[in-house]
Amino acid sequence: TQLLEQSPQFLSIQEGENLTVYCNSSSVFSSLQWYRQEPGEGPVLLVTVVTGGEVKKLKRLTFQFGDARKDSSLHITAAQPGDTGLYLCAGAYNNNDMRFGAGTRLTVKP
C-alpha cells in the first residue's frame, strides 16, 4: 500500500509544454523530497521542502509544499526532452521514516 499517491502515473507531452505532477498523502509530512530517476540509474535528489506553503524554484522546475504539509506539486515550464525520467516524491513521517511514492513517468517528445 502506497502512503504517498503520485499522479499522473504516466505523462507524455511535446517539447515546450508545461506540466504539473502531484504527490498526496492523508498524513502530515515533516519534510518532503523530490527525486528524478533515469533508466538504469539511481534517483537523484532535486529538492527538499520542509515548511508548509514553501515554494522552491530550480531553473524551470517549481516545487510547492502544501500549507498542511500533506501534499506537494512539481511544475515544469517549457519541458525539454532532457526532463524525461521518473519523478519520485518521498515524504518523511517521523524522524527517520521515509516513504517513496510510485512515481510519475514523464516523456517529453522533441
Add this chain to the structure above:
Amino acid sequence: DSGVTQTPKHLITATGQRVTLRCSPRSGDLSVYWYQQSLDQGLQFLIQYYNGEERAKGNILERFSAQQFPDLHSELNLSSLELGDSALYFCASSVGPSGTHNEQFFGPGTRLTVL
C-alpha cells in the same frame, strides 16, 4: 556519478538460493540505506545503518538481513530467494543519521533476477 558504488550490477540466481549485495558509501558518509524497487511496488525502504549500527527498519523481510562494517561499507543478504524478490536493489548514503534532512546519494543499483 554519485560516489556510491554497488556490486554486482546484475545478478541472476535460482529460487531458494542466497545472495549478497555490496555497497560502498560516498567518502565521509556514515549512513547507508537499502531500497528495493520493483515495477508494482515502487521504491521501498528496507533498512538503514548509521556508523555501524542499525538506525531504522522499513519493509524488510525476515529472509533479508544487512550489516555495516567498520570501514562503513554495507552488505545486504537475501536468502531463500523467491521469484517475487526479483527487483532493483539500491543503496544510498548520507552524511548524517537522518535520511529526511540529509541528502541521500543513490548508487547505480543491483538488478536481481530470480529464476
